[in-house]
Amino acid sequence: MSGENRLTPGDEQLLARSAAGDNHAFHTFVLRHQEAVYRLIRSIVSNETDTEDGLQETFLAAYQGAGRFHGRRSSGDRSGRAWILTIARNKASRQFRRRAGEPRDMESIEELGKKAGWGAELPAGFDRRIENREILELGLKRLSAEEREVLILRELEGFSGVETAEVLDLSLPAMKSRLHRARLELAAALRELNI
């Protein structure tokens, strides 16, 4: 399946048209992915200015590289999304990651588990707290850039494990390990947020 039909062209088709000079096709591609790209870059960098720079650089690189895109992977739409998010991540990482802070020291899974509530009572109102979008966003902000990006790709963009590992340039076991740690860190952050 390429994800393409006459009414809604797939990413592969849009990028092929873009490479042939069809600006409208590229703008359709941008509209389809700009929110996901924005969210991923924002998770890596520390401010709005850097996010906007990263967003523009990502789509300009995609515009210039549209002719080199080949839908090599199994699904046309999915691979177009993975392609643009890989560009976004590389742009954001290379240019802005240093400003966004270094990754934290590795704690053992057991230590992380304890912070996340393994073996402890639930704080009062915890169930209500984790249903609140603003509190979840505050919890996410407390994580490192590496933790945020794996959660965004895997949980929010719905990428498979293999795709997530590919975008993050990690082996599948390394991605799974990072995801598990990120989930525990998120649970810990939400416990600490006493709102």
Add this chain to the structure above:
Amino acid sequence: MSAHDRDIAGIRCKEVLAHLSEYVDGDIDPRTKKKIDGHLAGCDWCEKFGGEFSKVIGEFRRNLSRAAPIDQSLAERLRAKINQAGRN
């Protein structure tokens, strides 16, 4: 309550904790899954934490999956940049 590490159904609490994401995702080999099922049935401690962990992930997905629309002026500046690149 302090941390403990009991062996129930052939798997320890610490191992259950280590496999929890794979278990929640259904991305786990059937033998380990069976052991964890047995462990959770006999360990209130892990059962409670597993449920809470799973709920955090579920609520995170449910509440944040839809990205907020990006600011209109930002989208317009992006569009202008691309148009400019197209003319060069």
